[in-house]
Amino acid sequence: MKIAFNNITPLSFEYNQKEDSIWGFNNTLESPGVYKVIASSGSGKSTLISILSGLRSDYAGDIKYDNQSILNFNAKDWSALRSEKISLVYQDLRLFPGLTVRENILLSQDITGANIATAMTELEAFASIMNISNQLDKLVKHLSFGQMQRVAIIRAMMRNYEWLILDEPFSHLDQTNANIAWELITQEAKKRNAGIIIACLDPYEFIKADKIFHL
Amino acid sequence: MRSNKQIQKILSSNHKPFQIGLAIVGCLIGFFLILVSVQSILNFKYLFSDAKQGIGSQYMVINKKVNLFSTLNFSKTTFTKKEIDEISTHPSIQKFSAFVGNKFEAEAYLEMNEGPRQARLRTELFLESVDDEFIDIELDKWKWDSTTNEIPVILPTDFINLYNFTYAPSRGLPQISKNTVKLFGFSITIRGNNNEKTYKGNIIGFSDRISSMLVPKSFLDFANNKYGLPGIGSEQSTYRIITAVKPNELSNFQAFLMENNYETNQELLKNGKFVGLMYLFISVIFIIGLIITINAFTGFILYFHLLIYRSRNELDSLLRLGFSHYKLVRNYLFRITLIIIPLVIIALAGLILSQQYLAQLLFKYNFEIPASIHLYSVLAMVSVTAILVFVFFIQIRNEIFKIGLPTKSRD
Numbered sequence: 001m002k003i004a005f006n007n008i009t010p011l012s013f014e015y016n017q018k019e020d021s022i023w024g025f026n027n028t029l030e031s032p033g034v035y036k037v038i039a040s041s042g043s044g045k046s047t048l049i050s051i052l053s054g055l056r057s058d059y060a061g062d063i064k065y066d067n068q069s070i071l072n073f074n075a076k077d078w079s080a081l082r083s084e085k086i087s088l089v090y091q092d093l094r095l096f097p098g099l100t101v102r103e104n105i106l107l108s109q110d111i112t113g114a115n116i117a118t119a120m121t122e123l124e125a126f127a128s129i130m131n132i133s134n135q136l137d138k139l140v141k142h143l144s145f146g147q148m149q150r151v152a153i154i155r156a157m158m159r160n161y162e163w164l165i166l167d168e169p170f171s172h173l174d175q176t177n178a179n180i181a182w183e184l185i186t187q188e189a190k191k192r193n194a195g196i197i198i199a200c201l202d203p204y205e206f207i208k209a210d211k212i213f214h215l
Numbered sequence: 216m217r218s219n220k221q222i223q224k225i226l227s228s229n230h231k232p233f234q235i236g237l238a239i240v241g242c243l244i245g246f247f248l249i250l251v252s253v254q255s256i257l258n259f260k261y262l263f264s265d266a267k268q269g270i271g272s273q274y275m276v277i278n279k280k281v282n283l284f285s286t287l288n289f290s291k292t293t294f295t296k297k298e299i300d301e302i303s304t305h306p307s308i309q310k311f312s313a314f315v316g317n318k319f320e321a322e323a324y325l326e327m328n329e330g331p332r333q334a335r336l337r338t339e340l341f342l343e344s345v346d347d348e349f350i351d352i353e354l355d356k357w358k359w360d361s362t363t364n365e366i367p368v369i370l371p372t373d374f375i376n377l378y379n380f381t382y383a384p385s386r387g388l389p390q391i392s393k394n395t396v397k398l399f400g401f402s403i404t405i406r407g408n409n410n411e412k413t414y415k416g417n418i419i420g421f422s423d424r425i426s427s428m429l430v431p432k433s434f435l436d437f438a439n440n441k442y443g444l445p446g447i448g449s450e451q452s453t454y455r456i457i458t459a460v461k462p463n464e465l466s467n468f469q470a471f472l473m474e475n476n477y478e479t480n481q482e483l484l485k486n487g488k489f490v491g492l493m494y495l496f497i498s499v500i501f502i503i504g505l506i507i508t509i510n511a512f513t514g515f516i517l518y519f520h521l522l523i524y525r526s527r528n529e530l531d532s533l534l535r536l537g538f539s540h541y542k543l544v545r546n547y548l549f550r551i552t553l554i555i556i557p558l559v560i561i562a563l564a565g566l567i568l569s570q571q572y573l574a575q576l577l578f579k580y581n582f583e584i585p586a587s588i589h590l591y592s593v594l595a596m597v598s599v600t601a602i603l604v605f606v607f608f609i610q611i612r613n614e615i616f617k618i619g620l621p622t623k624s625r626d
Contacts, residue, residue, distance in 0.1 A: 053535060057621030075540050075620055083537025094532040096225050103221055108536045110218035159536075 001066050001085060001162040001195075003029040003052070008061035010047050015215065022048060022213045029211075031162055031195030034186070038203055039215035045199040046091055048215070049167045052197075053088055054078040083111045087161035089169045093152040097141035101132065104140055105155045112160045119158065126154045129184055131177065146172040153181055157188045164189055166198045179206055222533060222546055229525035230550070238514030239554065241507050246562035248504025249599055250592050254566055255497045257589040258573070262582060263462040272309050272459035274349065274424050275479045277302065277472065279454075294453045298475075302456060305471060307464035312346035314427070314455040315435050319407035319442035323416065325399065340403065344432040345425065349457050352420035359434035366403060366414045369429040370396070372421040393421055407442035425457065466491030505599070512603045515554070516610050519547055523614050534619030540612075547611045551604065559600055566592065 005027045009015070015023045022037065023044065029035050039045045050056040051063065054073060063070045065081060073081070095104050102123065109119050127133045130150040135143060140151065149172050156164060164185065170178035182204075189196050198207060232239075279292040294302070294313070303311040321340040350357055350369065357367055379390040397418050404413040422429065460468045466488060472479060523530065530543060566588050574586040 054621055055535070055619065075616060078620060079534070079537055079539040081537075082535060088535065090535070094535055096529065096532065098225065098228055099221060103224075107218055107221050108538075111537050 001031055002064075003163065003195075003197075004064040004067070005029075006062040006064065008051065008059055008063060010044050011058045011060060012047070013042070013044065015044055018214050020212065020214050023215060027213075029195060029197065032189065032193050033210040034189075034196045034198070034208065036204070036207055036209035036212045037197065037199040037215060038201075038212060039199065040201065043215040045201075045215060046167055049088065049090070049165060049199060052165060053082065053086065083108075084160050084162075086163045086165055087156045087159040088164075089149075089152045089156045089166045091167040091171075093148050095140045095148055095152060095155075098139065100137050100139055101127075101143070101151050102136045104151060105158060108155070108159055112158070114158075122158060123154065126157065126184065130154060130181060144172075146174075146177070149173055150177070150181065153185065157185065161192065162194050164194055164196045166196065168200055169198065170200070170204065178204070182207060218538075219546070222538070222543070225529050225533070226522075226526050226543075226546060228529075229522055232554070235514060235518045235554075238511045238518065239558065241514065242511035242555070243558045243561060245504050245506075245508030245511055246558055246596065246599075247565050248500055249508060250504075250562055250566040250588075250596055251569070252497050252501035252504060253595040254570060254588055254592045255500075256494070257591055258570075258584045259493065259497075261584055273462050273465055275458050275460055275468075276314075276425065277456045277458060277477050277479050280476055280478050292454060294456060299453060299456070301475075302458065305468065307460050307468035307471070308458050309461055310346075310348060310459035312349050312457050313453040314457065315344050315432065315439070316452075316454065317342040317405075317435065318439045319405050319444055321406075322404045324402040324404065340428065342430045342435060343425075343427040343455075344430055344435040345457050346432065349424065349459070350429070351422055351424045356417075356419040357431060359431040359437075361433075361437065364414055365417050366430055366434055367419045368403075368416045369420050369422050369425075370418055371426040371428070372423050373426055374428075375421060405438055405442050407444045410442050412442075462490060466494075508599065508603065512607065515551060516607055519551065519607070519611055520614055523547070523611070523618075527618060530615065530618050540615050540619070544608065544612045544615050547615070548604070548608055551607055555600060555604065559596060563588070563593065563596065 005022050005025070007024060007026060009023050015021070017024055037045060037048065047056065047059075051059050051070075054070065065085065068077075096107070099107070105123050106116070106119060109116065112119075124133065124136070127136055130153070132147055132150050132154075135147055135151075140148060143151065149169060153166075153169055156166070166185070170181060173181060185196065188194075198204075198209075200207075279294070281292055299313060302308065317340075321342055323338050323340050325336040347354055347357065352369060357369075359366060375391070375393060375396060382388070383390050397420075399418065401416045401418075402413050403416045404411065458468075469488070469491075533543060534540065570584075570588050571586050574584050577584055
């Protein structure tokens, strides 16, 4: 699936026009491919992610998913896009603190239509790789933010998607865990032939991107 | 769907049902009042429609008011054909008949033998007839046989009461029973159009309904035709009309009578007022029930608005995962259904019990109503509930569609 940015510009803040920015230019992102968006605080990373996932409308220009303009999307279209085409890790993670790690991750398996036994096996494998196997039956509210980030990453990977969109997914992970997570993410995306958009403050040199944008 | 259970868990963290305890109690009271009022109307309709209960149709004799103008012959007290048509086709009327009066001279003679003395009482008569369906005695003797010399006669009950309790005591005469009167033979002589004939009058009963001396319609038609005097009314002259009015329409019919300046028995009109007041009272109960229910539902809607507001973050997260807005709306609809259905069942159970109690109570007073509740009561309850749940659905849907969408997609 292609994501086309057509002269998209935020309306809620002033942005710096840079040559390799997404703001104000026409860009097409194709899957599979890795796109890194590096930006300092307040330059619009989360705004961009919110626009991509249909949470904001304070922008000019247009974004098209496979030639379908999001300007014409209704609630049903957004639900379909979110449940089938894009999977996100939000900066604030959007986990449910009252549920266990396992419940949080399996919550959306009804949407994906996955076999529960297969999903459990996959979950335990991912949890093991990400070093949170012993946290699966704990309530999310009792985890550290770094552990929560890993839960959010696993949840995103276990959903249906053609694009993985990650907003500062490693901000609270050490270098080792960030590397492990990134390797798993790229493997899973490759299996699904999916694209990755990762927005981050740091350049994260270990992330090899097909294209880098600066906001 | 295992996600439903987890969604329920996520959204239940802010759900505190005791906060709507008052709305739940109010809703139950409102439901019960609605059911009671609908069932009461159906009970009354049953009572009024069942002839065995003795409160079926109300019979009214209608005439125009006699005033100075009619006395001076400036205005007529006869009904025109248009007026008769208007009365006979009035929606409150079940049955209708015009009185036919005698258009000939009629006299009654009673021969009394008291020992050696003989007395002959004589009085002029007026005779009337109505359709047989208005006669309130057994009809087997109410037939005129033109080959005999006898005429069946019905006297008003008031007539013998006046005699027994007013005339007889004042004159020191013996009181007489209805059965004794029936044994009296009296002669009726009718005269007119150069003809005269004497018949034997047979009193076959007494009418509580009609205050007139009644003879069979077939006889009066025959006699008017043969003995009718020219100039005493025409064929169309109708001074009095008898109607059977639907009991629940008495107040409507009363309004019609007043509008047209017609007269009838005021006691019956009081019944009409009572029936009207009773329906008004039941309607007020229904409206109060509906208001209480609407208020309770408004309480529910406000509570769920608050619940959605408190759960806004969780709802937003679920929508970001790709759950549809309608799935979340259904979740709230399921919750309100869990509250409402037990209330409907309790209210219906209360109605069933109270209907059984009322049926037993009324049976002691010789009234009969069904011991079970009417299907319409259940349908009324279901309809009110469905409408309110639909309003709830619209309200909640609008609120949830404000979440997790860019402004222009909130439709």
